[in-house]
Amino acid sequence: MKYSVLRRISVFFFFLCGMISAQALEIDTTYNIGVQQDSIVCEPNVCYEVFGMDCPGCESALEKQLNKLDGVEKVKASWEKQQVLIWTNDKVVPTDEEITKRIKKANFTPGEKIQSKNDDEE
Template sequence: MKKIKNNLLLIAVIFLLSLASNSVFAAGAEHQAFVSEKDTTSQEKVVCYEVFGMDCPGCQSALEKQVKKIDGVANAKASFKEKQVIIELKPGAEVTEKEIEERIKKANFTPGKKIELSKNEE
């Protein structure tokens, strides 16, 4: 009986680990899909910021709406799972870090540090 319980526990742990790894890979794929949507012929710039305080899809949506209001922002994609927002700027746009941080605060979240994206992500 004890051996059966141990085997069931092992199966449960493996199942939970596989679920956790799938969500991590899905979040990474979502980020890559957003970055890949860009038109590669234009000169858009993509920036990413840590954001603290998001803990649901509604938070994500609220932050995206606020950031998209900035003049010069072409698109924004927030992720409460990754605790970040990826912002695509229009070609030639002059958007300051202060403007972005103010919008994050206006959406009632705490801005973190700017995350540098690697060249293959841009």
């Protein structure tokens, strides 16, 4: 009898914990979707060719180096496309030399600048 009551209590407890965690996950998922939609609307300020990336780890290493630059808000590297997208704030924009220096510091070969938001405005 004791074990039956304890078993029922423990089953109810685990059920209750599962419900609470499911609700917490639902809230987090909703928040993440909002962040992703927000980033889709924002276009990168500059795009560079980068050669030598051959795995997702390479992407992370390059993103880490470029995020250290003043004025860089977000970086998205793609080893498949061999390019890096850089979002900067309007007040401080890193120079092309600073960006290529960081690409080289991450042990990759910088290519041509593919796109620049500032070039479009001129």
